[in-house]
Amino acid sequence: MAIEHDRDIVSAPTELMKFETLHVPGALKLSQEMAWPYRREDWEFAATVGQGLVLERAGQVIGTAMSWNYGQAYATAGMIIVTGSAQGGGNGSRLFDGLLEATGARNVLLNSTEEGLTLYKRRGFTAWGAVLQHQGPLTVAVTPNARNDIRPATVSDLAAIQAFDERATGMPRPSMVAALADVGNVVVIDRAGRVAGYAIARRFGRGYVVGPCAAESAQDAQLLILAQLATLHGQFVRIDVYAEHGLGDWLESLGLKRVGDATAMVKGRRPVTDGPARMYALANQSFG
Structure with missing residues (x-):
């Protein structure tokens, strides 16, 4: 029964929605899956000073993307995560495109891992430096x-x-x-x-x-x-x-x-x- 239940979750439709405080536990679980060091308090702080989107499937958070607006001209983006079982199916693109739409006409800055470069380049991002x-x-x-x-x-x-x-x-x-x-x-x-x-x-x-x-x-x-x-x-x-x-x-x-x-x-x-x-x-x- 557990195996069938897991299959049901994977095949369930996904829903894109606004990041709310209630999503913090699910977001924390995602970052732990990625071995990122965020604490619950770090997610709560990021959500308080910014805004974001989540992908949910069968009530579970399977993806996050956050942004922070600085005036009308600029925004930064980050904390973009998709759980392993949901990768490769367009979920990352759906999340990120939704995030870009939410930033409006702003210029958007981000710091990319090696894995994210292809997606960001396809969306018109260009490299200008490095963060160590x-x-x-x-x-x-x-x-x-x-x-x-x-x-x-x-x-x-x-x-x-x-x-x-x-x-x-x-x-x-x-x-x-x-x-x-x-x-x-x-x-x-x-x-x-x-x-x-x-x-x-x-x-x-x-x-x-x-x-x-x-x-x-x-x-x-x-x-x-x-x-x-x-x-x-x-x-x-x-x-x-x-x-x-x-x-x-x-x-x-x-x-x-x-x-x-x-x-x-x-x-x-x-x-x-x-x-x-x-x-x-x-x-x-x-x-x-």
């Missing part, structure tokens, strides 16, 4: 730089941090930045009262993630990251950085091994940064 995933137990004793221009952020810094983030990404992300700051520890570079960089560390996956980290130079980004790592000794830490900035070898020297990479892609035009501000470490590969 570094992680591991932080066993190296990290001492923060003694510079007095790096300090903990206060509530009154939020508007300046949001403005700096927009210059660094080229996208208005005030709600995302506020949500990340609300659940994380935030440090800033304060130059004569001007916020010249920031970094957030928060609980995520197997331990902590350091990111986003935005700064005006790679050296400033390193100082911000060190300020966060100094509080995380002995913890499992993940940092996702853009390859173009050359921080990979430095993270390796701190014991955070490179364990994977993703291809940064865009459909439409990339956002344009303002001045020297750049994003060095991501909040995660889905949010951008």
Whole structure:
């Protein structure tokens, strides 16, 4: 009877619907199937700050796709998963096409695994860079730089941090930045009262993630990251950085091994940064 029941589930029709809180347990099961480190809290946070679609079959979540809108011009996409038994039947395309339709006329950015490249290229995405995933137990004793221009952020810094983030990404992300700051520890570079960089560390996956980290130079980004790592000794830490900035070898020297990479892609035009501000470490590969 169990075998017949499983066959009934596989042959049942699929339904595409809006991602709701009630879908979180099913989404978590999918990410666990893929050996992704998301916790229930990580799914709940992603759904709170974004929107998404699910594919259901016989009441079970068999696929997810999420997006996060940044103003009227940009969106990022991620957390795109289809269970193994439902792959190869057009379900991934159905999910992703629905997600693209929901983003409207926005330019869409994403970070693709090797497996997703073909689908995204067929939908008009082009590669522009790479994201390197570094992680591991932080066993190296990290001492923060003694510079007095790096300090903990206060509530009154939020508007300046949001403005700096927009210059660094080229996208208005005030709600995302506020949500990340609300659940994380935030440090800033304060130059004569001007916020010249920031970094957030928060609980995520197997331990902590350091990111986003935005700064005006790679050296400033390193100082911000060190300020966060100094509080995380002995913890499992993940940092996702853009390859173009050359921080990979430095993270390796701190014991955070490179364990994977993703291809940064865009459909439409990339956002344009303002001045020297750049994003060095991501909040995660889905949010951008």
